[in-house]
Amino acid sequence: MLEQRKRLEVERRNNLDQIESLKKNDPFADPDHASDNAAVDTDVREQVGHDTIEAEIKDMKKRVEEIDNALKKINKNKYGYCERCKKPVLEARLKLIPEASFCIDCEKRLRK
Ligand SMILES: [Zn+2]
Structure with missing residues:
Protein backbone atom coordinates (compact mmCIF):
# COMPACT_ATOMS: atom_id res chain seq x y z
CA MET A 1 0.00 0.00 0.00
CA LEU A 2 2.80 2.39 0.89
CA GLU A 3 4.46 1.67 -2.40
CA GLN A 4 1.27 2.55 -4.30
CA ARG A 5 0.87 5.77 -2.36
CA LYS A 6 4.43 6.77 -3.22
CA ARG A 7 3.86 5.97 -6.87
CA LEU A 8 0.67 7.98 -6.94
CA GLU A 9 2.33 10.94 -5.29
CA VAL A 10 5.20 10.85 -7.78
CA GLU A 11 2.73 10.56 -10.67
CA ARG A 12 0.73 13.45 -9.29
CA ARG A 13 3.80 15.68 -9.06
CA ASN A 14 4.93 14.68 -12.56
CA ASN A 15 1.54 15.55 -13.99
CA LEU A 16 1.46 18.90 -12.25
CA ASP A 17 4.98 19.70 -13.47
CA GLN A 18 3.98 18.76 -17.00
CA ILE A 19 0.90 20.96 -16.81
CA GLU A 20 3.12 23.86 -15.77
CA SER A 21 5.61 23.33 -18.59
CA LEU A 22 2.80 22.89 -21.12
CA LYS A 23 1.33 26.20 -20.02
CA LYS A 24 4.70 27.83 -20.68
CA ASN A 25 4.79 26.31 -24.18
CA ASP A 26 1.37 27.64 -25.04
CA PRO A 27 1.86 30.24 -27.82
CA PHE A 28 -0.96 32.26 -26.28
CA ALA A 29 1.06 32.54 -23.09
CA ASP A 30 3.73 34.45 -25.02
CA PRO A 31 3.51 38.07 -23.87
CA ASP A 32 4.42 39.21 -27.39
CA HIS A 33 1.51 37.32 -28.87
CA ALA A 34 -1.13 40.02 -28.51
CA SER A 35 1.03 42.72 -30.05
CA ASP A 36 2.59 40.82 -32.92
CA ASN A 37 1.27 41.33 -36.42
CA ALA A 38 2.26 37.89 -37.56
CA ALA A 39 1.14 36.42 -40.86
CA VAL A 40 -2.11 34.47 -40.91
CA ASP A 41 -0.35 31.10 -41.16
CA THR A 42 1.54 31.87 -37.95
CA ASP A 43 -1.75 32.65 -36.24
CA VAL A 44 -3.21 29.35 -37.44
CA ARG A 45 -0.16 27.48 -36.18
CA GLU A 46 -0.42 29.20 -32.83
CA GLN A 47 -4.12 28.36 -32.62
CA VAL A 48 -3.44 24.68 -33.32
CA GLY A 49 -0.58 24.65 -30.81
CA HIS A 50 -2.81 26.31 -28.24
CA ASP A 51 -5.68 23.84 -28.81
CA THR A 52 -3.35 20.84 -28.58
CA ILE A 53 -1.85 22.11 -25.35
CA GLU A 54 -5.30 22.87 -23.91
CA ALA A 55 -6.41 19.30 -24.69
CA GLU A 56 -3.27 17.82 -23.14
CA ILE A 57 -3.67 19.94 -20.02
CA LYS A 58 -7.29 18.84 -19.74
CA ASP A 59 -6.27 15.16 -19.91
CA MET A 60 -3.59 15.66 -17.30
CA LYS A 61 -5.90 17.50 -14.94
CA LYS A 62 -8.33 14.62 -15.21
CA ARG A 63 -5.50 12.22 -14.38
CA VAL A 64 -4.55 14.32 -11.33
CA GLU A 65 -8.18 14.12 -10.18
CA GLU A 66 -8.13 10.34 -10.53
CA ILE A 67 -4.87 10.17 -8.62
CA ASP A 68 -6.32 12.38 -5.85
CA ASN A 69 -9.31 10.07 -5.73
CA ALA A 70 -7.04 7.02 -5.40
CA LEU A 71 -5.03 8.71 -2.64
CA LYS A 72 -8.26 9.44 -0.76
CA LYS A 73 -9.21 5.79 -1.08
CA ILE A 74 -5.84 4.76 0.37
CA ASN A 75 -6.55 6.99 3.38
CA LYS A 76 -9.95 5.33 3.84
CA ASN A 77 -8.50 1.84 3.32
CA LYS A 78 -10.68 1.42 0.27
CA TYR A 79 -7.89 1.42 -2.24
ZN1 LIG B 1 -15.77 -3.96 -11.04
Missing part, protein backbone atom coordinates in the same frame (compact mmCIF):
# COMPACT_ATOMS: atom_id res chain seq x y z
CA GLY A 80 -7.73 -1.44 -4.69
CA TYR A 81 -11.48 -2.12 -4.81
CA CYS A 82 -13.63 -1.52 -7.84
CA GLU A 83 -15.98 1.43 -7.35
CA ARG A 84 -18.70 -0.29 -9.30
CA CYS A 85 -18.76 -3.97 -8.27
CA LYS A 86 -16.68 -3.53 -5.06
CA LYS A 87 -14.52 -6.51 -5.93
CA PRO A 88 -10.75 -6.25 -5.49
CA VAL A 89 -8.95 -4.93 -8.56
CA LEU A 90 -6.20 -7.21 -9.85
CA GLU A 91 -2.79 -6.28 -8.50
CA ALA A 92 -1.26 -6.43 -11.98
CA ARG A 93 -3.75 -3.81 -13.10
CA LEU A 94 -2.96 -1.55 -10.16
CA LYS A 95 0.73 -1.83 -10.94
CA LEU A 96 0.04 -0.67 -14.45
CA ILE A 97 -2.57 1.98 -13.58
CA PRO A 98 -2.22 2.84 -9.88
CA GLU A 99 -5.14 5.30 -10.04
CA ALA A 100 -7.56 2.74 -11.57
CA SER A 101 -11.03 3.11 -10.02
CA PHE A 102 -12.60 0.09 -11.66
CA CYS A 103 -11.75 -3.53 -12.30
CA ILE A 104 -11.11 -4.57 -15.89
CA ASP A 105 -14.62 -5.99 -16.38
CA CYS A 106 -16.35 -2.81 -15.18
CA GLU A 107 -13.98 -0.58 -17.12
CA LYS A 108 -14.84 -2.48 -20.30
CA ARG A 109 -18.54 -2.21 -19.57
CA LEU A 110 -18.32 1.50 -18.84
CA ARG A 111 -16.46 2.19 -22.07
CA LYS A 112 -19.18 0.65 -24.22
